[in-house]
Amino acid sequence: MRKRKRTWRFAAVAVTTACLLTSLAGTTLADAEVKMNVQYGFDGSFKAGTWTLVQVMLENQEGPDFQGHVEIVERDAQYGTPSGHYGSFTKPVVLPKGTTKQVLLEVPASYLYQPVNVKLVDEKGKVEASYSSGIGKPMENQLLIGAVAAKENDLTFLTKSSGPGIGDRVYVRSLDGTNLPERADLLKSLDVLVINHAPKEKWTVEQMAAIKTWVQGGGNLVLSGGAQYPGGAGQFTDLSPVAISGTKEVSDLSGLEQLAGQKPNVETITVTDARLKQGAKALIQSGDMPLIAWQHVGAGKVFYAGYDLSVEPLASWAGNEELWKRVLAERVVSSSIIAQSDRYDQFPYLASTAASFPNLVPSVQVMALAFGVYVLIAAPGLYLFLRRKNRSEWAWGLIPVTSILFAAGIFGFGSLERGTGPITQTLGEIQLKGQDVANVLAVASFVVPNGGEYSVEALEGGRIAPINSQRYINERSPKSQIVQSGDQQSVRFKEVDYFSSREAELTTTLSGLGLVESDLKLDATGRITGTLVNKSKLDLERTYLLLGDSAIEVGDLKAGASKSVDATYQYSAPSAGMGMFQMTRDRLINPTYSQFGLSRDIEEERRRALVDFGLLPYQMGQGELTLIGFSSTAFDLYTVNGDKPRTEMRSLVTQELNLAHSSGQMKWPLGLVRPKMIATDGDVINRNIELILNGGSIDLEYNLKQASGFVPEKAMIDLDESMFSLLEKRYFNWQTQQWDKVSGELLTALTSADLKKYMSPDGMFRVQLQGNSQLASGPFLHFPSMGVEGLVSP
Structure with missing residues (x-):
C-alpha cells in the first residue's frame, strides 16, 4: 500500500503530575459563559x-442558548497513543x-x-469553554468496587479488604442512575x-441490562439483603443465588x-429470609439459612449478603x-493485574x-504475461x-506511445478488477460466550480508491476508533474525527491520499452465532x-483444544459438522528454550520456510498476527478446556459512506x-x-513468549477443585525445574493469611496435611515467585503447572 511518509521527529514531554484516583489534573477556561467540569x-x-x-x-446560567458539540482532542497529536x-x-x-447537562x-x-x-465548540467553530488534562494512568494491581448505596461513604469499610489475590489497594466509587453506564463494556x-x-x-432499562450482560461476561456482583432489598438488589432476582421471602431477625x-x-x-440483625437456589453455595449460614452465598452466572459471579451492609x-x-x-480474595481477581500485557499495544x-x-497488486503471473506481451510488441512487433x-x-x-x-x-484492467467502490479487510478475535453472545474485537483496514474524506460507521451498536498502523515506524497520525450520537459511532477520515488505507478498531457483540457443543470427558488416566x-x-x-499446557489437534470443523476426539494428555516438562505460547503458536500458524527463510505467505501472516493478538500467554490454559480455531466467515460490522x-x-x-469427569x-x-x-x-516483564522477573x-x-464434589487429597507441582x-x-497459607x-x-x-494449610475452602492454591534483582531469571520462563488427585462424589 502507498502511505504518506513523515519525517521522524522526537518529542520530549515533561510530566509534573499524573492523577490516578481523582479526576485528572486540568485547567478550565476561566472567563467562559458556559462552565465545564470533566x-x-x-x-x-x-x-x-x-x-x-x-x-x-456543562452549566449555562448566563449565556445565550447554545448549539454545537463537545470535543476531546490530543494536545500533541503527532503519533497518537501507545495502542495507536x-x-x-x-x-x-x-x-x-x-440549564445544566x-x-x-x-x-x-x-x-x-x-x-x-x-x-x-459552537456551530461556527468558536471554542466556548475548554478543559486541559494531564496524563492519565490506569489502575494497576488494585481492586475497583462500584457501590450503589444510600450515602457515598456507606461502604468505605470495603477499602480495607486489600491483600493477596485482591490487590495492593481497594477503591470504592459511588454509583447511581446518573453515572452508571448503559453499556456493559463500559463496566469492565x-x-x-x-x-x-x-x-x-x-x-x-438499558442500565439494568448492561449490569446483567456485564455479569454474564465475567463481572462480579454483590447483592445485599435486609429491609432495603426490594428496591435495590431485588431488581436482580434472576441473577441472585438465593430465593427471598420477606425479612426476619436472626x-x-x-x-x-x-x-x-x-x-x-x-x-x-435483620436479614432477608432466603433459601439457596440449585447450584449456589453458602459461605456463611445462620442455622439452615444462608447469610452469605454465591454462584456462577455465565462467566461471572453473583454474591448475596443477607443483611444491609451499611446498617450500624x-x-x-x-x-x-x-x-x-476472605469472601473476595478466594473468588474475585482484579482485572488490572497485568498492565504490561495490555494487548491494546498490539493493535498497530x-x-x-x-x-x-x-488483491490490489497484480499477481506475478499476470505481471510476467503483461511484460512478455509488451516486449513482443515493442521489439519485434x-x-x-x-x-x-x-x-x-x-x-x-x-516506442513511448506504446509504453504509455x-x-x-494495465491500470484500466486493474481498476476493472478492483472496482471503484471501497475495499476492506478485517482481522479480529471472536469469543463465543453463549448462544446469543459473541464478543468481537477486531481491526479493519479501508481503501477508498478516490481518497479524500469518507466516513465509516460501526453497526450493531458497536464501537469504532481509528488506529495508526504505522506508529511503530514513526508515521505521524493521520487526521480523523470520531462522532458519537446516541448508540451510533462513526469515524470521518480526512485528507486521505489516493489509494491509501486507513485502519480502525472495532468492538461489538454479535447475537445468534451459536456455540460448539461437546460431551468431552476426562478419565483417571x-x-x-x-x-x-x-x-x-x-x-x-x-481447530485445536487447549488442555493444560498442551494443544490437541481437531482439524477443520465446518458449521454443522462433528468430530470425534480420542486423545491422551501427555505432560511436557518446561523447557528454557521455548515457551508454551511459542510452541502452540507454531502449531496454529504452521509456518513454512523457503531457502531464504520464513515464508511471507499472506494467510500465514494473518494467522500469526491473530494468534499474537488473541492468545496472550497469561490467558492460555486458564480455562479447563478451550477451543480455538480460525474462520474466514465474514460479518457486516460497518458501512463505508453508508x-x-x-x-x-x-x-x-x-x-x-466444559469437561466431564468420572x-x-x-x-x-x-x-x-x-x-x-x-x-x-x-520489575516484571510479561511478553508473548517470555516472562522475566528482575527483582519483581x-x-x-x-x-x-476441578469438579463438583471433588475433594483433593494430594497435589503435584513442577517448581523443582531448573528454570x-x-x-x-x-x-499462601490460608490459615495464617501469610x-x-x-x-x-x-x-x-503436597500431601493432604499440606493442602489444609495452602488450599482455600474453595480449592484455591496460590504461588508467589520472587525474582532476584541481581540475577535476571531470563527469557522463556514458564508458569509452573500442577496436577491433583482425590475423590469425586457421584
Missing part, C-alpha cells in the same frame, strides 16, 4: 484495555440558557495516557459492583465470627475487614497486517511494422474422549468448553491445572 472513568479511576467514559458537566489510537472524539450538544463520551482507556483537551473497569440500596436516580451469627475471626458487635453498628464492626477479605501490528491487500512502412524515424514516437498505452491498459458438534454459524479451520463494502474477514475463534478416585495429571496471574509487583514478583492462582532455581518460591517460603519436597508434591 471527569474520567469512575471518579477518575479506570483500567487498561477498556473503553472508558468521559463525563462532561488517535483522532478527536466529538458528540453534539444543545444547551439552552439556564451531562454529556458522556466514550474513549479507549489508552487514549487518556496522553494530555488531552476537552472543548465546547469495575472488578466488583455492590448493590446495597435502591439508586438515588432510578435505573434505566441471632445466630457464629458463621460471621468464624470467617472474620472475631465476634460481631451486635446480638441480632455492624457497618463499623472491625471484623468486616477480614470477613470481606494487527492493523498493519490488515492493511496488506494482496514495432520493428516489423516500421520496416514494412519504411519509416524507422517513427520509432522515436511509437500499455501502462494505461488422562484420556479425553467425546464428540465436538459445531452448531455455530462459523466454518472453523485449524454502503456495505466488499470485505474479507479472518478471525481467531475461541470458546471455553466419579470415584480421579487424577488430573501434572500439567493439566494451569494458573491465573492475579498480581504483579516490581508474580502471584499465581490454581483451582484444585525456577533462581527464584524465591512462596505458598506467604510461607517453601523448598524441598514442597516444590514437587
